[in-house]
Amino acid sequence: MQVECAPACEAARRACAQVFARLRPRTPIPPIEVEFCRFANADSYIRLADGRLHLRITDLLSGAPSPVLEALLYILLGKLLRKPVPGLYTRRYRAYFNRQEVRRSVHLVRQARGRKFISDPQGSHYHLEEVFEALNVRFFHGLLARPRLGWSRRPSRTTLGHFDLSHNAIVISKLLDRAEAPRLALDYVMFHEMLHLRYPSTQRGAWRRVHTKDLRHAERAFPNLKEAKDLLKKLCLGTPP
Numbered sequence: 502m503q504v505e506c507a508p509a510c511e512a513a514r515r516a517c518a519q520v521f522a523r524l525r526p527r528t529p530i531p532p533i534e535v536e537f538c539r540f541a542n543a544d545s546y547i548r549l550a551d552g553r554l555h556l557r558i559t560d561l562l563s564g565a566p567s568p569v570l571e572a573l574l575y576i577l578l579g580k581l582l583r584k585p586v587p588g589l590y591t592r593r594y595r596a597y598f599n600r601q602e603v604r605r606s607v608h609l610v611r612q613a614r615g616r617k618f619i620s621d622p623q624g625s626h627y628h629l630e631e632v633f634e635a636l637n638v639r640f641f642h643g644l645l646a647r648p649r650l651g652w653s654r655r656p657s658r659t660t661l662g663h664f665d666l667s668h669n670a671i672v673i674s675k676l677l678d679r680a681e682a683p684r685l686a687l688d689y690v691m692f693h694e695m696l697h698l699r700y701p702s703t704q705r706g707a708w709r710r711v712h713t714k715d716l717r718h719a720e721r722a723f724p725n726l727k728e729a730k731d732l733l734k735k736l737c738l739g740t741p742p
Contacts, residue, residue, distance in 0.1 A: 509564070510535040510536070510537065513535045513570060516570055516574055517535070517556060518530050518533060520571065520575055521578055524578055524579065524584050525582060531553055531554050532554070533556065534555050535556045536557050536558070538557050538559065538560060539560050541611060542610075543562075545557065545558040545573060545577060547577040547578065547580075547581050548581075561603070561606060561607065566597075569594065572589075572591070572593040573594055575587070575590040576590060576591060608666065611667035612668070619650075619668070619670055620651040620654070622650040622651055624652050624675070625679070626678050626679060626682070627678055627687055629651065629691070632688065633647055633650055633691060635688075636692050637695070641695065645698055648664070648698065649669060649670040650673075652673055652678055653672050653673065653675050656676035656679075657676060658676060658737040658739075659737075661673070661674045661676065661677065661690045662691065662694045663694065664694045664697040664698060671694045673690060673694075676736060676737075677736070681736075682736060683732050685728065686733050686736060689726070689729035689730070690733070692720075696716045696719055697711075697716070699716075700713050700715045700716040700719065
C-alpha cells in the first residue's frame with residue numbers, strides 16, 4: 502500500500518516539523534514518519550504513538566503544491582493537538598480537491614481501488630428497486646437509468662442516503678427499512694438522491710456545488726415535503742413518527 506517517493510516523504514517531514522513548531526512552539530518536535538499510501542479515497546491520517554508522529558497521506562498528494570500539503574498538515578495536526586485550524590487552510594485544501602482535474606483523479610482512483618458495499622435492494626420492509634421505479638415514473642417520466650441500489654450496513658441517523666458517483670450507486674440508511682418508518686420518509690430520501698442523478702454537481706473555478714439551484718428547485722415539487730422532513734427528524738431523534 503505504501504508508495505515509494507523519498508523526495509515527497511522528506512518534503513512532507515520537513516513541512517510537518519515546521520507546522521508542529523508553529524502550533525506547539527515550546528514543545529520539542531517528535532520524530533516524524535511519513536508514508537504516501539494508495540488509499541481508495543483521498544484520505545490522510547495522523548497519530549502519535551511511542552513518542553513519534555506517524556503520517557499516512559493519500560498518494561494523490563504526492564505531487565501536490567507545497568501550500569496544499571501545508572494546509573493538510575495544519576488540518577491533521579490541528580485535530581491531533583486540539584488547536585483551531587485557520588479557515589485559510591481548510592479553504593485552500595477544499596479548493597484543491599474541488600479542481601476539476603483533481604476530482605477526476607479521485608473519481609478514477611475510487612473506481613480502480615475502491616470496494617463499495619452494496620446490499621441487496623430487498624430489505625425487511627421495503628424493496629428499493631420498487632421505490633425507485635415508482636418515483637421514476639411519477640417524477641422523471643421513467644427516464645432515469647437505475648443505478649445500483651442497496652441498504653447501508655448500519656441504521657445511520659446522520660447519513661440517510663447518498664449517491665456515489667464513482668460506483669453509480671444509491672445507498673439508503675437501514676433506519677428507513679423498519680416497520681415504524683413511513684413510506685413517505687423513504688420516498689423523500691430516495692427522491693432527493695435521484696435528483697443528484699438528474700442534476701449533477703456543477704463546477705465554477707475551484708469550487709463545486711453539489712446541491713445546485715436546479716436541484717433545490719426540483720426538490721420543491723415533492724408533495725408533503727415538510728411532512729416528510731418532519732418524519733425524518735423524528736426518526737433520527739428516535740421518537741415515534
